Amino acid sequence: MGHTMIVDGRPVELNGEKNILEVVRKAGVDLPTFCYHSELSVYGACRMCLVELSDGRIVAGCSTPPAPGMEVKTTTPRVQRIRKMALELLLANHDRDCTTCEKNGSCKLQDLAQRFGIRHIRFGQRDVKVDIDDSSPSLVRDPNKCILCGDCVRMCQEVQGIGVLDFAHRGSKMTVTPAFGKKMAEVDCVNCGQCAAVCPTGALVVKRQTDEVWQALQDPAKTVIAQIAPAVRVAVGETFGLPPGENTLGKLTTALRMMGFDKVFDTSFAADLTVMEEGTEFLARLREGGSIPQFTSCCPAWVKYAEQYYPEMLDNLSTCRSPQQMFGSLAKKFYAKELGINPEDLVVVSIMPCTAKKFEAQRPEFATDGAQDVDFVLTTQEIIQMIRESGLDYPNLESDSLDMPFGFSSGGGIIFGVTGGVSEAVLRAAHYLLLGKELEQVNFTDVRGMEGLREAEVELDGKTIRLAIVHGLQQAKQLLEAIKAGEAEYHLVEVMACPGGCVGGAGQPVGTNSDIRKARAQGIYTADKAQQLRKSYQNPLIQAVYEKWLGSPNGETAHAALHTTYNERRRISSDSISLSDNKGKKRLAVDVCVGTCCYLKGSYDVLQDLNRKLRAANLEDEVDIRATFCFENCGSGINVKVGDTLYSGISPAKTGFIIDTITKELQSK
Structure with a gap:
């Protein structure tokens, strides 16, 4: 049979397929699955992709490798009966x-x-x-x-x-x-x-916020404005039968106005602003010896990951807010005054491909006079629901233009929507920001692509600048560990949590796969190429915003409005579980970590031994002994906290030390 196998009586040529499932689909048969994703490991749990071999055996297509001469049938009575049983x-x-x-x-x-x-x-x-x-x-x-x-x-x-x-x-x-x-x-x-x-x-x-947005749209006392992220425009149309990657920004603008939005703006404008701020910050770090590499800070999932797992590297994160939050800050701090309304009466709605943007919008750092800079975040899925709810014939809507002053962007702002886009936009602007001279090169193709980690080198004023572009946090983790170990050196690192960057965000239409992500990315690059201006500093409206409101990039006013700070976060947060019969008396708190690392090292035995020794010393009425889950000090052995002091490396043999510490603490009070 050569290099072919038989699928339902038809020969199919083998060409490196990993499993029978891929061969069957190559033959044009949609073999059903629940648990199979080509980008994930094979699990084989759902049993929907069963096929029957010529010898009568039934195997899972996802976990069985193909072989030349193999014959499989996909719809025999036995296979269909098993599938239906599994579904039932x-x-x-x-x-x-x-x-x-x-x-x-x-x-x-x-x-x-x-x-x-x-x-x-x-x-x-x-x-x-x-x-x-x-x-x-x-x-x-x-x-x-x-x-x-x-x-x-x-x-x-x-x-x-x-x-x-x-x-x-x-x-x-x-x-x-x-x-x-x-x-x-x-x-x-x-x-x-x-x-x-x-x-x-x-x-x-x-988690949907459409009801809250409808309520704001129907409130005559509110002025409701929208900002549209770059990746949304190349994804909305998919749900309505348009090809993935088709840019429908004009139709979306029309739809939003028909729903009742007072103004419709482009987050790409704020991305241009981010390039100015982040590029200036990067050059200052190079010039003044700041923390290098500089990590991008546009992705809120990545920022939270760094706060949780790599707090020692937070100084390396750009202090720039994301484009979403820069837009919100401009709107609440400056634009509301220009409209002659109070910031609390201006409702900012972000339309994003990203679920983490919902978390980012409610961070306490991003507020003006006690009100969040971005009031609501709608994902692409949610805005699609609102379009359907409004009964709009999306494919046949006329295209409308965005509002000013935040409705015009360069191509550099648009490419933020794809992995590598932030780096490319910064590179386009860095030469001008450093030397005040135009750089003829516009496309930096080395930073483009869908590989999990990409590296590039560019010359900037005689200095070689090394970049890394990574998407997917597992890839980011490997890169961070290499940097910490001194095995890799870079000047600028772009991190996006979602595969493919924002085009692959979890808020995009259901059914995203690698081919759809590539089509959306191509749509982003096509939109970039169609722009009159390709470099962020060329945007005249950005220049006007600096002249009117912000002063100079990274200046005092700009820094207050467009930058932020980061803080170390606990990975697990919860109340401790008290093991004492607390009758309202104030007691000394003693917390023993029973999280995975400490538990495996014997923290349960420590907890039990402390309980016994407290009873023996007649201290149980003076101490509130509690089990807690994590002190974020996992590498230091069993952790016990007495009052406000943390003690690490405690074993069952060292519980006497903790009892002595408790006794001294009680005597001091």
Whole structure:
């Protein structure tokens, strides 16, 4: 048979496919799956991609390698019967209130049930309903709709390198949950939303703010303005039958005005502003010996990741706010006054491809006179819902122009929407910002592409500048460790959490894959090429904003309005669990960490031994001994906190030291 295998009686040439599933799909057969993603490891749990071999064996297509001469059939009676049985079992354990589900119409379970004609379920429905977790500002997790495919678990572990979600318990009690059964807001989730992007059901979805935005639009006392991120314009049209990557900014502007938005602006304008600030900051660091490499700070998921895992490198982050927050600051601090209204009466709505932007908008650093600079963040999915709710025929809408003064951008601002875009935009401007001379080169193709890590070198005033561009936080982690170990040296590092950058954000239309990301990226570059001006400093409206409001880039006024600070964050936050019979008496707090690292080193034994020794010393009424989950000091052994003082490296043999410390603390009071 040479290098072919037989799929449903037809020969298919083999060309390096990893598994039977890829060969079958190459043959034009849509073999169903829940748990298979080409960018993730093979899990093989859902059993939907079963095929029957010529010897009668039934195997999973995703986890079985192809071989020349192999014959497979995809729709034999046995295979179809097993698939339908699997679907029935999944549906029996599923919250089937589909009409009000966020994923209604885009749910893979719903789609396959329809495709395979499941009209009757022979098994009883689940009798326990678990609470919905809506603690996160970005995501909603509904365990009642989870089918245990493991896509979210592998995405968070393998692509983002965090592992917020994992399997817990066994058998019928198995569930996917954050550590210790905590809520998403209490663990080290960075709000990137990639778990929701791969979830086939409504178990993980974007947290919506459409109702709040409609309410603002209908309030005559409010002036509502929108800012549209670069990656949104090349994705909205997909849902309405237009090709991925088609730029529909003009149609979206028309749609927003028809909904009632008073002004429609472009976040790309604020991206031009970011280039001016970040480029000036970068050159100052080079000139004055500041912290190098400089990391970009446009991606809020990356910023939170750095605050949680690499606080020692926070000085390397650019102090620039993201374009979203620069826009919000300009709007509330300056534009509201120009309109003659109070900042609290100006409602700023961001339309973003990103779920982490919802988290970013509510950070306390980004507020003016107690009010958040950005009031609401709508993802691409949410604005699509609002377009549909309004009954607009999106593909046939006329294109309208954006409003001024924030409606014009250079190509450098637009390419922020794709991985490598921030670096390229800064490179376009750096020569002028340093020397005051135009650089003929516009396209820096070395920074473009979809590889997880890319490196480039450019000459700047006789100095070789080394850049790294990385997307996906697991890749970022590897890069950071190499930098810390002295194995890699760069001057500028761009980090985006989502695969492909913002075009692959979790707020984009459901069904994003590598081909769609590439098409959107090409749409971004096409839009860049079509701009009259390609370099951020050439934007006359940026120049006007500096003259009228901000002064000079990185000047005192600009720094106050457009820059920020960062702080170390705890990865897990929660209340401690008291083991004492506290009757209202104020006691000395003693906390023992029972998080994973300390627990494996024997912290449970330390906790028990301290309890025994406190009772023996008649101190149990004076001490509130508690179990807590993390002191962010995992490499130093078992951690015990007495009052406000943390002691590390405590073993069961050293609990006497803690008792002595407690006694001295009580005597001092």
